[in-house]
Amino acid sequence: MIPMSRTSAPSIALDAILQPIEKASGLPNQAYTSNDFLAQERDQVLGKSWAGLWFASDLPKKGYVKPVEFMGLPLVILRNKQDEIKVFHNVCSHRGMILVHDEMEVQGALRCKYHSWSYNLDGELKGTPHLGGIGQQKFDGFNHCDHGLKPVRSTVWM
Numbered sequence: 001m002i003p004m005s006r007t008s009a010p011s012i013a014l015d016a017i018l019q020p021i022e023k024a025s026g027l028p029n030q031a032y033t034s035n036d037f038l039a040q041e042r043d044q045v046l047g048k049s050w051a052g053l054w055f056a057s058d059l060p061k062k063g064y065v066k067p068v069e070f071m072g073l074p075l076v077i078l079r080n081k082q083d084e085i086k087v088f089h090n091v092c093s094h095r096g097m098i099l100v101h102d103e104m105e106v107q108g109a110l111r112c113k114y115h116s117w118s119y120n121l122d123g124e125l126k127g128t129p130h131l132g133g134i135g136q137q138k139f140d141g142f143n144h145c146d147h148g149l150k151p152v153r154s155t156v157w158m
Contacts, residue, residue: 042071053077056085056156058103063121065110066103075152076100076110080121085156088123088149099149110149123149 016025031037053068059079067090068075076090076099090099092112099110099119109118109126118127125144132139 038071046071050155052157053087059085061105063106064103065100065106065121067098067100074098076149077154078106078121085154086121086123087152087154089152091150092117093125093147093149094128119149123151125149 017027018024051070053070053075054066054077058066059077062079062081062083065076065078068077074090075087077085077087079085091097092099092114094112094117095114097112097114099112106121109120111118111127116127116129117125120126125147128137128139128142128144131137131142
């Protein structure tokens with residue numbers, strides 16, 4: 001979440017409409033066209049409540065993944081091997097590269113095209129090629145459990 005400062009244009013405009021009726025004014029035109037207003041609305045309103053992003057039927061079988069974007073945030077929805085639907089931020093925890101570009105069925109793991117880090121369909125980091133040097137998959141002090149995909153709270157409704 002990107003916090004907005006209290007002196008930003010959206011905050012000033014919101015303060016103006018919350019005044020007593022004799023002093024209040026409506027939202028300025030920028031409230032409907034400004035990226036700053038959109039970011040604040042995403043972070044303060046939409047990001048704190050539930051939003052319907054897809055249908056469970058969009059993931060027809062186990063191992064199916066689909067990239068989606070919600071208000072500028074890249075997400076990936078997937079059906080894991082246990083037939084559970086999960087949502088993660090669609091970025092590699094190593095260098096932030098987008099992981100899934102097209103919807104598809106994954107046979108093994110989600111693999112980043114940049115340094116080939118791989119994740120299972122539960123978001124756990126499974127492979128880190130050459131992390132400790134050529135041919136070394138491990139590095140002292142690096143815990144794979146701390147570097148999985150970042151989950152997004154989700155549920156299947158109905």
